[in-house]
Amino acid sequence: MPEENDRAHASAAVQEALRSVGNARVGAVLARESEVLSTGHKGERPNLHAEEVAIIKAAEADIDVSGTALYTTLEPCANLKTNRVPCTELIRRAGIAVVHIGSYDPNPRIYRIGWKYLRDSGISVRDFPADLRADAQEAAGNFTDVFTKGIGMNGGAKFDFTQNGGRFTIKVDDGDGSPSWQTRWTNCGASAIYMYGGHAGIVALARYANEFAEIDDADALDYGGSSVRVDVGSIGVMRNNHGHVLCKVVGLEPTVDHGGSGHVSVTINWEVRLS
Known part of the structure; x- marks a missing residue:
């Protein structure tokens, strides 16, 4: 069942976030229907965001992620002021069809900019169920306290x-x-x-x-x-x-x-x- 799959993958993303190192704990899961294709969490690989890790690990395993769904506990970044490619653009390039978001970035300079970028790129954007949104925010730790x-x-x-x-x-x-x-x-x-x-x-x-x-x-x-x-x-x-x-x-x-x-x-x- 699609809703059961979504809930299971969103919950898995929260658990992945709890494995993160440092501030702003974030977890991500790439899935196709009931199958988990790849996971990632912040700190799993140096200086990479959770979504980056999941996409890179899938590519390393030669897994085609086009048309898949990404479940991430925090809104993907969109406007990095560096030479790095933001996660939203990596998602677009990978051909991911749906992104499920657990919480929006509490920084008012960034809030929902990632959501807008994904929407404008033709990617479907959905929210986690309410109880899992609360879990995602709790998993984020003191990152949100700053705001x-x-x-x-x-x-x-x-x-x-x-x-x-x-x-x-x-x-x-x-x-x-x-x-x-x-x-x-x-x-x-x-x-x-x-x-x-x-x-x-x-x-x-x-x-x-x-x-x-x-x-x-x-x-x-x-x-x-x-x-x-x-x-x-x-x-x-x-x-x-x-x-x-x-x-x-x-x-x-x-x-x-x-x-x-x-x-x-x-x-x-x-x-x-x-x-």
Whole structure:
């Protein structure tokens, strides 16, 4: 059965990812119907991505992979700024017909660019089942943490707020008991973004303030709403029992599949003020 085959191969790709070495654990499986033709994982061969390894191993075994399906736990790369051929182009050249993806790259500069390249190349692109997507993301390890949390009393980050429920956690340090604030963001047109608190009393807008130093006492702000609109250049504030985190929205950008007001990534700078 096609669905049973897809599930089995996607699960095998997750298991392959767990064999990876280093950060960004990724696994790939090349299959034709129920038969596994080749596998690969990051670190299996020096400096090669999991998809590269699977394709190369198939070629070394003189296996024709045209018309096959590739199952990969992470979206294949598409825009490497090196002399290397990206995985999406290797997939196209190999004649692979279908690519099943376990998770999209959390880097907002790369997010779904690989998906678009494959689609535009006439390759069918499908997602893993929901439970195996969760397994693929877990297998990726702390690679995704870079784009879901920030560490330090001061800092900056760019992240995709269409992923992880729009949540971005800011922590004072990386310890288990570190003071933290789980900020949450969603789209608000071409030049602004919503900052959510869940209920009244948590978030406020430091209206007209453009620098953190202009905010004397963050508790003096109006925390009457459950969300605030923060324009580019403005500062939103979140508070909890640890104190306040001040977040200045530096920029908003669309990804390759979005235009106009459809922004999906936000760049913020933050400052923590402990109680």
